[in-house]
Amino acid sequence: MINRILTPRELLIGGGSLSQLVPLLGRLGVRRPMLVVDPTILRLGIADTAIAAMREAGLGLGVFSAVVEDPTDTSVIAAADEIRSGSHDGVIGFGGGSAIDTAKAAAILASTGEDVRALKVPRIVDLQVMPLVAIPTTAGTGSEVTRACVVSDTAAQEKMLILGTAALPAAAIVDYELTLSCPFRVTVDTGLDALTHALEALINRNGNAHAEALALSALRLIGANLETVAREPSNRAAREAMMLGATHAGLAVSNTSTALIHGLSRPIGAFFHVPHGLSNAMLLPLVTEYSLSAAPAGYAAAARALGWAPATMGDEEAGHALVRGFRDLNTRLKVPTPKAYGVDEEAYFRLRPEMARQALASGTPGNNPRIPSEDEIVRLYEIAWDGGAIRG
Ligand SMILES: NC(=O)c1ccc[n+]([C@@H]2O[C@H](COP(=O)([O-])OP(=O)(O)OC[C@H]3O[C@@H](n4cnc5c(N)ncnc54)[C@H](O)[C@@H]3O)[C@@H](O)[C@H]2O)c1
Numbered sequence: 001m002i003n004r005i006l007t008p009r010e011l012l013i014g015g016g017s018l019s020q021l022v023p024l025l026g027r028l029g030v031r032r033p034m035l036v037v038d039p040t041i042l043r044l045g046i047a048d049t050a051i052a053a054m055r056e057a058g059l060g061l062g063v064f065s066a067v068v069e070d071p072t073d074t075s076v077i078a079a080a081d082e083i084r085s086g087s088h089d090g091v092i093g094f095g096g097g098s099a100i101d102t103a104k105a106a107a108i109l110a111s112t113g114e115d116v117r118a119l120k121v122p123r124i125v126d127l128q129v130m131p132l133v134a135i136p137t138t139a140g141t142g143s144e145v146t147r148a149c150v151v152s153d154t155a156a157q158e159k160m161l162i163l164g165t166a167a168l169p170a171a172a173i174v175d176y177e178l179t180l181s182c183p184f185r186v187t188v189d190t191g192l193d194a195l196t197h198a199l200e201a202l203i204n205r206n207g208n209a210h211a212e213a214l215a216l217s218a219l220r221l222i223g224a225n226l227e228t229v230a231r232e233p234s235n236r237a238a239r240e241a242m243m244l245g246a247t248h249a250g251l252a253v254s255n256t257s258t259a260l261i262h263g264l265s266r267p268i269g270a271f272f273h274v275p276h277g278l279s280n281a282m283l284l285p286l287v288t289e290y291s292l293s294a295a296p297a298g299y300a301a302a303a304r305a306l307g308w309a310p311a312t313m314g315d316e317e318a319g320h321a322l323v324r325g326f327r328d329l330n331t332r333l334k335v336p337t338p339k340a341y342g343v344d345e346e347a348y349f350r351l352r353p354e355m356a357r358q359a360l361a362s363g364t365p366g367n368n369p370r371i372p373s374e375d376e377i378v379r380l381y382e383i384a385w386d387g388g389a390i391r392g
């Protein structure tokens with residue numbers, strides 16, 4: 001079997017690596033970068049030295065900061081228009097996944113002239129685009145190394161998945177110091193997103209040895225450090241480990257695709273604006289319990305890498321320890337159920353068939369070890385409402 005493994009052409013990893021942005025742009029041949037930056041990052045002054053260095057180097061810098069959380073079609077079209085009108089020849093995505101995905105989608109639109117809706121899966125967008133440098137400020141999405149990008153279709157209330165080399169950054173700067181300012185909820189939710197990426201890469205039907213190695217590395221790093229960063233936001237060693245874990249998880253999942261948790265999570269985000277990592281975490285215990293019997297070795301390996309099952313424990317028992325571990329972790333990290341989060345109950349139950357349809361249309365449930373029918377997905381949404389379990 002042939003595995004097609006894709007990664008950015010250059011990764012700069014380590015504290016202080018942001019200082020290398022100007023020479024990196026030089027190596028990529030970018031003279032007129034458009035900086036697509038999270039407004040909070042701009043306000044906190046986190047991008048100031050990079051902006052000053054680019055100006056000092058005489059680069060034709062543009063700044064777009066109208067990034068919205070869970071980027072929309074209208075916001076990415078606005079960014080693309082500015083890239084085109086400013087004749088920019090490269091894009092920098094600086095912020096959480098929302099800023100990086102805005103930069104990705106805008107670079108694709110500006111480079112190709114395509115309509116954003118025409119890019120969504122099942123199409124694979126292997127088109128040539130201008131160089132993109134991704135600089136994450138959350139240890140979460142791994143978008144800095146993935147060939148994926150998520151844009152909300154405002155009219156259809158759907159989170160569109162865009163996949164292909166067009167969405168793969170040319171380079172990434174992975175500097176954990178940029179995450180030191182993340183508040184508790186952002187730290188935890190994005191960390192749980194990274195954990196979900198690693199798990200879904202490990203148990204994926206498209207699994208491969210490359211993704212497995214990186215997923216296990218990510219689970220070890222995240223298992224040992226997520227609760228530490230939640231408790232001690234200034235712990236640099238733990239922040240560094242979480243950042244590396246998120247990038248490893250991104251490299252893993254980009255080369256397998258996501259699975260059932262992300263498939264079910266995106267519609268919850270699209271309709272009820274639950275942050276992405278949180279909607280994943282709400283589903284982690286239940287979907288793992290549902291899927292366990294179809295990939296016992298993979299789930300057991302995840303439990304061991306997270307430190308929740310000793311090497312001597314058999315696969316079946318380790319799988320159950322994993323489900324229990326996710327439930328306990330959610331309690332300790334204050335992850336609410338959809339009900340406790342304040343999701344509108346009437347709308348949630350009315351929309352569950354449409355959410356199931358969108359989940360299946362994204363294609364990702366088909367990568368899960370156990371593939372659910374549309375009716376089973378509706379049932380999973382029902383059980384997830386107040387954090388229920390299949391075995392009661
Ligand atoms: N492309 C991919 O591979 C991929 C993978 C997973 C998720 N996503 C997408 O990424 C988006 C979520 O990204 P995210 O979870 O990183 O959250 P985000 O980018 O939406 O940021 C969440 C909040 O944290 C703030 N923030 C970010 N960095 C900060 C910092 N260093 N200090 C203080 N505040 C900071 C932001 O301003 C924002 O208010 C969703 O749209 C999701 O669908 C993409």
Ligand SMILES: [Fe+2]
Pocket residue numbers: 141193197262276
């Ligand atoms: Fe994710």
